[in-house]
Amino acid sequence: MSAKHLVEKLKALSVAHEAIAGTQDLVKQHQEAMKRKELAVKMIDEQITKLDLEFKQAQKNIDAFEMELASIQEEESKLQKTLKSLKKQKECAALEKELSLFARKRYDTERALETACNGIAQLKSFTQTEKTRLQKEQQTLKQELQSCCVDEKNLKQKLSTVEHAWSDALHEVPTEWQSKYARMLNSVTNPIVPVNNSVCGACFYTIVEKDLQRIKLGEIVTCRSCYRFLYSTDHVAQLDAPAKQASY
Secondary structure (H helix, E strand, O other), X not given: OOHHHHHHHHHHHHHHHHHHHHHHHHHHHHHHHHHHHHHHHHHHHHHHHHHHHHHHHHHHHHHHHHHHHHHHHHHHHXXXXXXXXXXXXXXXXXXXXXXXXXXXXXXXXHHHHHHHHHHHHHHHHHHHHHHHHHHHXXXXXXXXXXXXXXXHHHHHHHHHHHHHHHXXXXXXXXXXXXXXXXXXXXXXXXXXEEEEOOEEOOOOOEOOHHHHHHHHOOOOEEOOOOOOEEEOHHHHHHHHHHHHHHOO
16 A cells, blocks of 8 residues: 555544544533433422422421410310319419410410411412422423433434444554554544644654655654654645646
8 A cells, every 4th residue: 555545544544533532522521411400300309399398397387286276275165164163262263373374375376376377378489489490490401301312312323423434444544554553542542643844743843854754755654752653745745646637
């Protein structure tokens, strides 16, 4: 295989590899975005559940105050009936004192119940408003998740296409260069680069004269700094010229 064709095949291989790497990055980014959105959806579910539990607990508190108040009133009623049947002043005084304690307890429970009822009214309004907001936010996230799923599917199809392109390009490269190229891929993403103004097109290392002459003759030379494969764009252009002239 001529130097010109080898350069073309290696460049095609490099382009295919960069396409794979770029597409893999996009797939990874979409998967990470999907995980974040799925977590956000789950957190909203937890927030809605928490709001419902807080409202239920507030309602339980009201029920407990109502039961306590009913129990106090029942006891008061019994004591009042007992008071009416008593004739001894001492016994009456003791029972009246007990009734006054129940009256105080009933007053405190009524105030607590009133506060709880006012609080649950405000909590109900807040819960409804907040749940509506969270549900809308969650719906938007779910729609975005569906879109991400479609994008991920398309990206995976694209990845499959570029991987096939890589495989095809690899088979076009001589076996000895396949192994060389594979070794370079372990350290860099662009193993083959052109020489620009006598320097490496990747690391800008100045090419020694001996290597420069070999490159100008059409050879592929390894950079002494970054070890990438170097080629001359001028030489490739010169090799293209006769083919173009022959076509006229």
